[in-house]
Amino acid sequence: MLEILKEPWPWYVGGPVIALVMFLLLYFGKNFGLSSNLRTFCAIGGGGKYSDFFRFNWRSQMWNIVFVLGAISGGFIATQFLKNDEPMKLNAEIVEEVKELGVETPGELLVPDELFGWDVFLTWKGFLRLMLGGFLVGFGARYAGGCTSGHAISGLSNLQLPSLVAVIGFFLGGLIMTWFLLPYFF
Amino acid sequence: MKFVKFFLVGIVFGIVMTKSEIISWLRIYEMFKFKSFHMYGIIGSAVVLGIIQVLIIKKGRIKTMYGTEIIFTPKAKQWTRYIVGGTIFGLGWALIGACPGPMFTLIGTGAWVFLFVIVSATIGTFVYGILRDKLPH
Numbered sequence: 001m002l003e004i005l006k007e008p009w010p011w012y013v014g015g016p017v018i019a020l021v022m023f024l025l026l027y028f029g030k031n032f033g034l035s036s037n038l039r040t041f042c043a044i045g046g047g048g049k050y051s052d053f054f055r056f057n058w059r060s061q062m063w064n065i066v067f068v069l070g071a072i073s074g075g076f077i078a079t080q081f082l083k084n085d086e087p088m089k090l091n092a093e094i095v096e097e098v099k100e101l102g103v104e105t106p107g108e109l110l111v112p113d114e115l116f117g118w119d120v121f122l123t124w125k126g127f128l129r130l131m132l133g134g135f136l137v138g139f140g141a142r143y144a145g146g147c148t149s150g151h152a153i154s155g156l157s158n159l160q161l162p163s164l165v166a167v168i169g170f171f172l173g174g175l176i177m178t179w180f181l182l183p184y185f186f
Numbered sequence: 187m188k189f190v191k192f193f194l195v196g197i198v199f200g201i202v203m204t205k206s207e208i209i210s211w212l213r214i215y216e217m218f219k220f221k222s223f224h225m226y227g228i229i230g231s232a233v234v235l236g237i238i239q240v241l242i243i244k245k246g247r248i249k250t251m252y253g254t255e256i257i258f259t260p261k262a263k264q265w266t267r268y269i270v271g272g273t274i275f276g277l278g279w280a281l282i283g284a285c286p287g288p289m290f291t292l293i294g295t296g297a298w299v300f301l302f303v304i305v306s307a308t309i310g311t312f313v314y315g316i317l318r319d320k321l322p323h
Contacts, residue, residue: 137289160261
């Protein structure tokens with residue numbers, strides 16, 4: 001059993017497990033949406049002094065913070081106890097493209113050191129890339145009223161047209177970045 | 187004690203995101219280059235099962251574990267915010283290969299720089315809150 005869990009999980013396992021996570025949260029009387037936590041952080045930090053948007057009872061959102069602590073622990077458990085040493089099975093053309101961006105062995109690590117290691121973070125370019133990326137995700141998610149979990153999974157499951165528009169936006173932005181802007185950030 | 191179940195489901199979520207490699211920038215890059223079915227399969231199958239779930243909940247009247255109605259809040263019928271906000275989100279998503287769920291799980295995998303990414307994402311959310319009344323929705 002443990003050996004099977006250690007293998008990389010194919011899409012037809014990953015997708016259904018995510019759907020199960022959404023169902024359990026609904027069954028617990030909550031909603032699946034991760035970016036709300038960033039708003040909660042702002043509220044906890046006293047953001048209510050600066051905007052009504054952060055003036056709400058953040059204690060009612062504590063369940064979501066606990067959920068996120070679980071998600072961090074899940075990453076730890078998967079890496080420590082369910083690790084397999086084979087490289088990721090990436091598309092061959094992608095491997096070549098990513099090499100040109102400076103990743104020497106694409107797929108050996110889920111998170112390449114050449115992009116996310118401390119050495120990179122301590123360069124101006126790496127620092128700006130990570131900070132800008134985080135900022136855009138946090139700003140965009142709240143502007144759009146949700147992220148991948150809130151719109152692409154929860155919203156689309158409930159056949160919400162606004163969520164479809166948001167997901168089209170996610171892809172529009174993602175495609176512009178990947179095809180046209182990304183090389184400038186490396 | 188009432189929080190334990192959220193912690194456990196969170197662990198499942200963190201494991202599935204790590205083991206199906208959603209947290210990897212490489213998978214996100216591959217997705218936006220249309221060179222792999224993997225991410226589309228994950229999102230697609232989750233949504234198909236999600237649609238069935240929501241239908242069953244609405245028709246069969248499945249209740250929460252407390253016996254109360256499961257409430258789905260419709261998204262506000264605005265459009266500018268979804269397309270503009272969504273595009274801004276997508277630019278960031280492709281740049282760092284992580285959306286708000288993976289950002290957290292990545293810390294658990296030992297990618298500590300994501301602590302700073304989360305701080306930056308929180309600042310982004312804060313700036314949105316400040317500018318909200320001035321932005322078109």
